[in-house]
Amino acid sequence: MDVTDKELIARYRHGDVAALEALVEKYRRPLFGYIVNMTTGQADADEVFQDVWLKVIRKLHRYRHRNFRGWLIRIARNTVLDRARRRPEASLDAENEAGTARVDALPGDDPGPAQRFEQAELGRRIRDAVETLPPEQKEVVVLRLRAELPFKDIARVQGVSINTALARMQYGLAKLRPLLRELC
Amino acid sequence: MKRETDCKQARGFLLLARSGELGPRNRARLDRHLAACAACRTRAAETERLSAAVARALPEGCPSGAALTRIRAHAAEQTASAPHPLRRPSPAWACAAALALIAGIWFARLPPARDTRIRAVAAAMAIVAEDSAATNTAAAASHSLEALAARILEWEGLEPNGEAVTDLFNEDASLPSTRTQSRNTRAFSGRIYG
Numbered sequence: 001m002d003v004t005d006k007e008l009i010a011r012y013r014h015g016d017v018a019a020l021e022a023l024v025e026k027y028r029r030p031l032f033g034y035i036v037n038m039t040t041g042q043a044d045a046d047e048v049f050q051d052v053w054l055k056v057i058r059k060l061h062r063y064r065h066r067n068f069r070g071w072l073i074r075i076a077r078n079t080v081l082d083r084a085r086r087r088p089e090a091s092l093d094a095e096n097e098a099g100t101a102r103v104d105a106l107p108g109d110d111p112g113p114a115q116r117f118e119q120a121e122l123g124r125r126i127r128d129a130v131e132t133l134p135p136e137q138k139e140v141v142v143l144r145l146r147a148e149l150p151f152k153d154i155a156r157v158q159g160v161s162i163n164t165a166l167a168r169m170q171y172g173l174a175k176l177r178p179l180l181r182e183l184c
Numbered sequence: 185m186k187r188e189t190d191c192k193q194a195r196g197f198l199l200l201a202r203s204g205e206l207g208p209r210n211r212a213r214l215d216r217h218l219a220a221c222a223a224c225r226t227r228a229a230e231t232e233r234l235s236a237a238v239a240r241a242l243p244e245g246c247p248s249g250a251a252l253t254r255i256r257a258h259a260a261e262q263t264a265s266a267p268h269p270l271r272r273p274s275p276a277w278a279c280a281a282a283l284a285l286i287a288g289i290w291f292a293r294l295p296p297a298r299d300t301r302i303r304a305v306a307a308a309m310a311i312v313a314e315d316s317a318a319t320n321t322a323a324a325a326s327h328s329l330e331a332l333a334a335r336i337l338e339w340e341g342l343e344p345n346g347e348a349v350t351d352l353f354n355e356d357a358s359l360p361s362t363r364t365q366s367r368n369t370r371a372f373s374g375r376i377y378g
Contacts (some may be wrong), residue, residue: 017256024255029244036245046251053255057262090274126241145239150203166196173234180234 003067009060024053027072033146034073037081037130038139048083052076074144077157102167122182129176137172140165190217194224198231 003028011019031052036045052075065071130138136158143149143157155165197214206214218225304353 012259012263017260017263020259021256024252028247031240032247033244036243042245042248045245046248049247050251050254057255057259104309122237123241126238127243130238130242135355141238142242144199144203145235146242146244150205151200152205163196166199169199170195173231173238176234177230179237180230 006060009063009068013061020057023068026071030147030149031072031076032071034142035080037142037146038077044083048076048079051079052088055079067153069149070156073147073149073153074157077139104171122179125182126176126179129164130172133175137168137175140168141172141176144169191221191224194218194221194229198224198228202232202235 005023008019008023008026012023032045032049035048035052036042037119039045039048052072055075056072059075063071130141133141139158140154142152149157151162151165151169153163160164160168194214194217197206197210197217201211202319203213
Protein backbone atom coordinates (compact mmCIF):
# COMPACT_ATOMS: atom_id res chain seq x y z
CA MET A 1 0.00 0.00 0.00
CA ASP A 2 1.47 3.34 -0.94
CA VAL A 3 1.41 6.36 1.31
CA THR A 4 -1.60 7.88 -0.39
CA ASP A 5 -3.79 4.85 0.27
CA LYS A 6 -2.68 4.83 3.87
CA GLU A 7 -3.47 8.50 4.24
CA LEU A 8 -6.86 8.17 2.57
CA ILE A 9 -7.81 5.25 4.79
CA ALA A 10 -6.69 7.14 7.89
CA ARG A 11 -8.71 10.18 6.83
CA TYR A 12 -11.82 8.09 6.25
CA ARG A 13 -11.37 6.45 9.62
CA HIS A 14 -11.58 9.92 11.07
CA GLY A 15 -14.85 10.59 9.29
CA ASP A 16 -13.72 12.14 6.00
CA VAL A 17 -16.10 10.64 3.42
CA ALA A 18 -14.31 12.46 0.59
CA ALA A 19 -11.24 10.34 1.33
CA LEU A 20 -13.23 7.18 0.66
CA GLU A 21 -14.60 8.69 -2.53
CA ALA A 22 -11.02 9.34 -3.60
CA LEU A 23 -10.18 5.67 -2.98
CA VAL A 24 -13.21 4.57 -5.00
CA GLU A 25 -12.15 6.80 -7.87
CA LYS A 26 -8.51 5.74 -7.69
CA TYR A 27 -9.36 2.06 -8.03
CA ARG A 28 -12.48 2.43 -10.17
CA ARG A 29 -10.85 1.41 -13.45
CA PRO A 30 -8.86 -1.66 -12.37
CA LEU A 31 -11.58 -2.90 -10.04
CA PHE A 32 -14.50 -2.41 -12.39
CA GLY A 33 -12.35 -3.66 -15.27
CA TYR A 34 -11.83 -6.91 -13.41
CA ILE A 35 -15.45 -7.21 -12.31
CA VAL A 36 -17.03 -6.43 -15.67
CA ASN A 37 -14.89 -9.12 -17.31
CA MET A 38 -15.75 -11.74 -14.71
CA THR A 39 -19.49 -11.08 -14.57
CA THR A 40 -22.26 -10.93 -17.12
CA GLY A 41 -22.99 -7.36 -18.01
CA GLN A 42 -23.23 -3.83 -16.72
CA ALA A 43 -26.05 -4.42 -14.24
CA ASP A 44 -24.34 -7.46 -12.75
CA ALA A 45 -20.98 -5.68 -12.60
CA ASP A 46 -22.60 -2.65 -11.01
CA GLU A 47 -24.06 -4.75 -8.22
CA VAL A 48 -20.77 -6.53 -7.57
CA PHE A 49 -18.85 -3.25 -7.61
CA GLN A 50 -21.23 -1.82 -5.07
CA ASP A 51 -21.13 -4.95 -2.88
CA VAL A 52 -17.34 -4.88 -2.89
CA TRP A 53 -17.18 -1.31 -1.64
CA LEU A 54 -19.85 -1.90 1.00
CA LYS A 55 -17.73 -4.80 2.29
CA VAL A 56 -14.62 -2.63 2.17
CA ILE A 57 -16.34 0.11 4.15
CA ARG A 58 -17.46 -2.41 6.76
CA LYS A 59 -13.99 -3.96 7.03
CA LEU A 60 -11.89 -0.83 6.77
CA HIS A 61 -11.61 -0.27 10.51
CA ARG A 62 -9.86 -3.65 10.78
CA TYR A 63 -7.69 -3.15 7.69
CA ARG A 64 -4.03 -3.85 8.48
CA HIS A 65 -2.62 -4.93 5.11
CA ARG A 66 -0.06 -3.06 3.10
CA ASN A 67 -1.43 -3.75 -0.35
CA PHE A 68 -4.82 -2.13 -0.70
CA ARG A 69 -5.24 -2.96 -4.40
CA GLY A 70 -4.56 -6.66 -3.77
CA TRP A 71 -6.97 -6.69 -0.81
CA LEU A 72 -9.63 -4.97 -2.90
CA ILE A 73 -9.29 -7.47 -5.75
CA ARG A 74 -9.43 -10.40 -3.31
CA ILE A 75 -12.72 -9.07 -1.94
CA ALA A 76 -13.97 -8.60 -5.51
CA ARG A 77 -12.97 -12.13 -6.47
CA ASN A 78 -14.76 -13.62 -3.46
CA THR A 79 -17.84 -11.55 -4.26
CA VAL A 80 -17.81 -12.69 -7.91
CA LEU A 81 -17.37 -16.34 -6.86
CA ASP A 82 -20.17 -16.14 -4.27
CA ARG A 83 -22.43 -14.65 -6.87
CA ALA A 84 -21.53 -17.28 -9.47
CA ARG A 85 -22.26 -20.01 -6.92
CA ARG A 86 -25.67 -18.53 -6.23
CA ARG A 87 -26.45 -17.98 -9.92
CA PRO A 88 -24.52 -20.62 -11.88
CA GLU A 89 -26.46 -19.95 -15.08
CA ALA A 90 -25.15 -16.38 -15.16
CA SER A 91 -21.57 -17.43 -15.90
CA LEU A 92 -22.71 -19.26 -19.05
CA ASP A 93 -23.93 -16.09 -20.68
CA ALA A 94 -20.93 -15.26 -22.81
CA GLU A 95 -22.64 -12.63 -24.93
CA ASN A 96 -23.21 -9.82 -22.50
CA GLU A 97 -24.04 -6.17 -22.39
CA ALA A 98 -20.47 -5.25 -21.64
CA GLY A 99 -19.53 -6.41 -25.11
CA THR A 100 -21.10 -3.31 -26.55
CA ALA A 101 -18.97 -1.06 -24.38
CA ARG A 102 -15.88 -3.04 -25.32
CA VAL A 103 -16.30 -2.33 -29.00
CA ASP A 104 -16.39 1.37 -28.21
CA ALA A 105 -13.23 1.03 -26.18
CA LEU A 106 -11.19 -0.15 -29.16
CA PRO A 107 -8.53 2.30 -30.26
CA GLY A 108 -8.32 4.24 -33.44
CA ASP A 109 -7.28 7.65 -34.69
CA ASP A 110 -10.67 8.55 -36.04
CA PRO A 111 -10.85 5.55 -38.36
CA GLY A 112 -13.25 5.36 -41.24
CA PRO A 113 -16.35 3.13 -41.14
CA ALA A 114 -14.60 0.16 -42.76
CA GLN A 115 -11.66 0.33 -40.37
CA ARG A 116 -13.97 0.78 -37.40
CA PHE A 117 -15.88 -2.30 -38.44
CA GLU A 118 -12.65 -4.30 -38.73
CA GLN A 119 -11.47 -3.14 -35.33
CA ALA A 120 -14.81 -3.94 -33.77
CA GLU A 121 -14.75 -7.38 -35.36
CA LEU A 122 -11.22 -8.03 -34.16
CA GLY A 123 -12.16 -6.87 -30.68
CA ARG A 124 -15.09 -9.27 -30.66
CA ARG A 125 -12.88 -12.15 -31.80
CA ILE A 126 -10.33 -11.42 -29.09
CA ARG A 127 -13.04 -11.27 -26.44
CA ASP A 128 -14.57 -14.50 -27.70
CA ALA A 129 -11.14 -16.12 -27.57
CA VAL A 130 -10.59 -14.90 -24.02
CA GLU A 131 -14.00 -16.32 -23.06
CA THR A 132 -12.94 -19.77 -24.28
CA LEU A 133 -9.93 -19.87 -21.94
CA PRO A 134 -10.17 -22.03 -18.82
CA PRO A 135 -11.50 -19.80 -16.00
CA GLU A 136 -8.22 -19.63 -14.08
CA GLN A 137 -6.30 -18.63 -17.24
CA LYS A 138 -8.92 -16.07 -18.20
CA GLU A 139 -8.77 -14.62 -14.72
CA VAL A 140 -4.99 -14.24 -14.86
CA VAL A 141 -5.25 -12.52 -18.25
CA VAL A 142 -7.93 -10.15 -16.94
CA LEU A 143 -6.13 -9.47 -13.66
CA ARG A 144 -2.90 -8.70 -15.47
CA LEU A 145 -4.10 -6.86 -18.56
CA ARG A 146 -7.22 -5.12 -17.28
CA ALA A 147 -6.78 -4.77 -13.50
CA GLU A 148 -3.00 -4.34 -14.00
CA LEU A 149 -2.19 -6.46 -10.98
CA PRO A 150 1.42 -7.67 -10.70
CA PHE A 151 1.96 -11.43 -10.83
CA LYS A 152 2.91 -11.47 -7.17
CA ASP A 153 -0.59 -10.23 -6.29
CA ILE A 154 -2.30 -12.40 -8.91
CA ALA A 155 -0.67 -15.44 -7.32
CA ARG A 156 -1.92 -14.34 -3.91
CA VAL A 157 -5.44 -13.68 -5.21
CA GLN A 158 -5.62 -17.15 -6.79
CA GLY A 159 -3.82 -18.85 -3.91
CA VAL A 160 -1.11 -20.30 -6.15
CA SER A 161 2.63 -19.83 -6.62
CA ILE A 162 3.92 -17.03 -8.80
CA ASN A 163 5.23 -19.65 -11.25
CA THR A 164 1.74 -21.09 -11.60
CA ALA A 165 0.33 -17.62 -12.24
CA LEU A 166 3.02 -17.02 -14.88
CA ALA A 167 2.33 -20.40 -16.49
CA ARG A 168 -1.40 -19.65 -16.66
CA MET A 169 -0.66 -16.36 -18.38
CA GLN A 170 1.65 -18.07 -20.84
CA TYR A 171 -0.91 -20.76 -21.66
CA GLY A 172 -3.61 -18.13 -22.04
CA LEU A 173 -1.53 -15.98 -24.38
CA ALA A 174 -0.45 -19.06 -26.34
CA LYS A 175 -4.09 -19.82 -27.09
CA LEU A 176 -4.69 -16.24 -28.20
CA ARG A 177 -1.53 -16.11 -30.31
CA PRO A 178 -3.23 -17.23 -33.57
CA LEU A 179 -5.11 -13.91 -33.48
CA LEU A 180 -1.79 -12.17 -34.05
CA ARG A 181 -2.10 -12.82 -37.78
CA GLU A 182 -5.09 -10.48 -37.80
CA LEU A 183 -3.29 -7.74 -35.94
CA CYS A 184 -1.00 -6.90 -38.86
CA MET B 185 19.04 -28.28 -24.03
CA LYS B 186 20.62 -25.36 -22.28
CA ARG B 187 19.15 -23.03 -24.86
CA GLU B 188 15.66 -24.56 -24.36
CA THR B 189 15.89 -24.03 -20.61
CA ASP B 190 17.01 -20.46 -21.14
CA CYS B 191 14.18 -19.80 -23.58
CA LYS B 192 11.61 -21.22 -21.19
CA GLN B 193 12.92 -19.06 -18.37
CA ALA B 194 13.09 -16.05 -20.66
CA ARG B 195 9.35 -16.37 -21.41
CA GLY B 196 8.58 -16.02 -17.71
CA PHE B 197 11.06 -13.18 -17.38
CA LEU B 198 9.40 -11.37 -20.29
CA LEU B 199 6.07 -11.33 -18.48
CA LEU B 200 7.67 -10.23 -15.23
CA ALA B 201 9.60 -7.48 -17.01
CA ARG B 202 6.37 -6.19 -18.53
CA SER B 203 4.71 -6.09 -15.09
CA GLY B 204 7.72 -4.35 -13.55
CA GLU B 205 8.52 -7.28 -11.27
CA LEU B 206 11.83 -8.38 -12.74
CA GLY B 207 14.85 -7.53 -10.61
CA PRO B 208 17.96 -5.95 -12.14
CA ARG B 209 19.99 -9.18 -12.11
CA ASN B 210 17.35 -11.19 -13.95
CA ARG B 211 16.70 -8.23 -16.22
CA ALA B 212 20.35 -8.35 -17.25
CA ARG B 213 20.09 -12.12 -17.82
CA LEU B 214 17.00 -11.60 -19.98
CA ASP B 215 18.71 -8.87 -21.99
CA ARG B 216 21.72 -11.10 -22.59
CA HIS B 217 19.46 -13.95 -23.69
CA LEU B 218 17.43 -11.75 -26.02
CA ALA B 219 20.61 -10.41 -27.58
CA ALA B 220 21.62 -13.97 -28.46
CA CYS B 221 18.24 -15.56 -29.29
CA ALA B 222 16.30 -14.35 -32.33
CA ALA B 223 13.33 -16.64 -31.56
CA CYS B 224 12.85 -15.08 -28.13
CA ARG B 225 13.19 -11.58 -29.56
CA THR B 226 10.37 -12.38 -31.97
CA ARG B 227 8.34 -13.88 -29.19
CA ALA B 228 8.92 -10.81 -27.00
CA ALA B 229 7.63 -8.54 -29.75
CA GLU B 230 4.60 -10.80 -30.30
CA THR B 231 3.79 -10.93 -26.61
CA GLU B 232 3.93 -7.16 -26.48
CA ARG B 233 1.55 -6.74 -29.41
CA LEU B 234 -0.80 -9.45 -28.26
CA SER B 235 -0.97 -8.13 -24.68
CA ALA B 236 -1.70 -4.61 -25.93
CA ALA B 237 -4.44 -5.87 -28.27
CA VAL B 238 -6.08 -7.99 -25.57
CA ALA B 239 -5.89 -5.13 -23.07
CA ARG B 240 -7.65 -2.88 -25.58
CA ALA B 241 -10.28 -5.47 -26.44
CA LEU B 242 -11.22 -6.40 -22.89
CA PRO B 243 -14.07 -4.27 -21.60
CA GLU B 244 -13.23 -1.49 -19.24
CA GLY B 245 -16.72 -0.23 -18.47
CA CYS B 246 -17.68 2.24 -15.80
CA PRO B 247 -19.83 1.82 -12.71
CA SER B 248 -23.17 3.56 -12.90
CA GLY B 249 -23.79 6.84 -11.14
CA ALA B 250 -26.41 5.09 -9.02
CA ALA B 251 -23.86 2.57 -7.71
CA LEU B 252 -21.39 5.33 -6.86
CA THR B 253 -24.14 7.30 -5.11
CA ARG B 254 -25.11 4.28 -3.00
CA ILE B 255 -21.48 3.67 -2.03
CA ARG B 256 -21.06 7.31 -1.04
CA ALA B 257 -24.28 7.23 1.00
CA HIS B 258 -23.20 4.06 2.78
CA ALA B 259 -19.80 5.55 3.57
CA ALA B 260 -21.41 8.69 4.98
CA GLU B 261 -23.87 6.64 7.00
CA GLN B 262 -21.07 4.55 8.51
CA THR B 263 -19.06 7.58 9.59
CA ALA B 264 -22.12 9.41 10.90
CA SER B 265 -23.36 6.59 13.14
CA ALA B 266 -21.83 6.82 16.59
CA PRO B 267 -20.20 5.12 18.30
CA HIS B 268 -18.55 3.64 15.27
CA PRO B 269 -15.52 1.39 14.94
CA LEU B 270 -13.96 3.88 12.56
CA ARG B 271 -13.86 6.36 15.40
CA ARG B 272 -12.30 4.13 17.97
CA PRO B 273 -9.09 5.62 19.34
CA SER B 274 -5.98 4.33 17.66
CA PRO B 275 -3.48 2.31 19.74
CA ALA B 276 -1.18 5.34 19.78
CA TRP B 277 -3.87 7.54 21.28
CA ALA B 278 -4.90 4.89 23.79
CA CYS B 279 -1.25 4.48 24.75
CA ALA B 280 -0.79 8.23 25.15
CA ALA B 281 -3.87 8.43 27.39
CA ALA B 282 -2.62 5.55 29.52
CA LEU B 283 0.81 7.16 29.80
CA ALA B 284 -0.69 10.42 30.93
CA LEU B 285 -2.64 8.59 33.59
CA ILE B 286 0.34 6.61 34.84
CA ALA B 287 2.51 9.70 34.90
CA GLY B 288 -0.21 11.58 36.76
CA ILE B 289 -0.44 8.90 39.40
CA TRP B 290 3.29 8.69 39.80
CA PHE B 291 3.94 12.43 39.87
CA ALA B 292 1.26 12.85 42.53
CA ARG B 293 3.22 10.46 44.72
CA LEU B 294 6.57 12.19 44.23
CA PRO B 295 8.09 14.45 46.81
CA PRO B 296 9.35 17.75 45.31
CA ALA B 297 13.02 16.68 45.49
CA ARG B 298 12.64 14.09 42.70
CA ASP B 299 13.24 16.53 39.82
CA THR B 300 15.82 14.36 38.12
CA ARG B 301 13.49 11.39 37.86
CA ILE B 302 10.66 13.58 36.68
CA ARG B 303 12.82 14.87 33.87
CA ALA B 304 13.86 11.33 32.99
CA VAL B 305 10.25 10.14 32.83
CA ALA B 306 9.28 13.17 30.74
CA ALA B 307 12.01 12.27 28.25
CA ALA B 308 10.94 8.63 28.20
CA MET B 309 7.33 9.66 27.62
CA ALA B 310 8.35 11.79 24.66
CA ILE B 311 10.12 8.81 23.13
CA VAL B 312 7.15 6.52 23.72
CA ALA B 313 4.70 9.04 22.29
CA GLU B 314 6.84 9.48 19.19
CA ASP B 315 7.26 5.74 18.77
CA SER B 316 3.55 5.06 19.16
CA ALA B 317 2.53 7.82 16.78
CA ALA B 318 5.06 6.71 14.17
CA THR B 319 4.19 3.03 14.20
CA ASN B 320 0.57 3.32 15.20
CA THR B 321 0.49 -0.36 16.00
CA ALA B 322 -0.99 -2.05 18.98
CA ALA B 323 2.11 -4.14 19.58
CA ALA B 324 4.49 -1.19 19.55
CA ALA B 325 2.24 0.91 21.75
CA SER B 326 1.79 -1.89 24.24
CA HIS B 327 5.51 -2.63 24.28
CA SER B 328 6.43 1.02 24.74
CA LEU B 329 3.92 1.44 27.52
CA GLU B 330 5.16 -1.64 29.28
CA ALA B 331 8.79 -0.51 28.96
CA LEU B 332 8.03 2.88 30.45
CA ALA B 333 6.00 1.41 33.29
CA ALA B 334 8.80 -1.04 34.06
CA ARG B 335 11.25 1.85 34.39
CA ILE B 336 8.88 3.77 36.64
CA LEU B 337 8.41 0.72 38.82
CA GLU B 338 12.14 0.15 38.93
CA TRP B 339 12.70 3.73 40.06
CA GLU B 340 10.05 3.24 42.71
CA GLY B 341 11.79 0.09 43.91
CA LEU B 342 8.83 -2.16 43.03
CA GLU B 343 8.68 -5.57 41.37
CA PRO B 344 6.53 -5.84 38.20
CA ASN B 345 4.24 -8.57 39.57
CA GLY B 346 4.21 -7.67 43.26
CA GLU B 347 1.22 -6.63 45.28
CA ALA B 348 2.75 -3.19 45.68
CA VAL B 349 2.24 -2.69 41.96
CA THR B 350 -1.43 -3.43 42.30
CA ASP B 351 -1.62 -0.94 45.11
CA LEU B 352 0.17 1.69 43.06
CA PHE B 353 -2.20 1.36 40.12
CA ASN B 354 -5.34 1.03 42.20
CA GLU B 355 -4.76 4.22 44.11
CA ASP B 356 -6.38 6.19 41.34
CA ALA B 357 -10.07 5.39 40.95
CA SER B 358 -10.08 6.37 37.29
CA LEU B 359 -7.68 3.60 36.26
CA PRO B 360 -10.25 0.83 35.73
CA SER B 361 -12.31 2.94 33.32
CA THR B 362 -9.21 3.86 31.40
CA ARG B 363 -8.26 0.22 31.17
CA THR B 364 -11.49 -0.50 29.37
CA GLN B 365 -10.59 1.93 26.60
CA SER B 366 -7.87 -0.02 24.98
CA ARG B 367 -6.92 -3.62 24.41
CA ASN B 368 -3.30 -2.57 24.74
CA THR B 369 -3.89 -1.17 28.14
CA ARG B 370 -5.82 -4.27 29.18
CA ALA B 371 -3.04 -6.52 27.95
CA PHE B 372 -0.52 -4.40 29.74
CA SER B 373 -2.53 -4.40 32.93
CA GLY B 374 -2.89 -8.15 32.74
CA ARG B 375 0.87 -8.52 32.62
CA ILE B 376 1.44 -6.04 35.43
CA TYR B 377 -1.18 -7.55 37.71
CA GLY B 378 0.04 -11.02 36.85
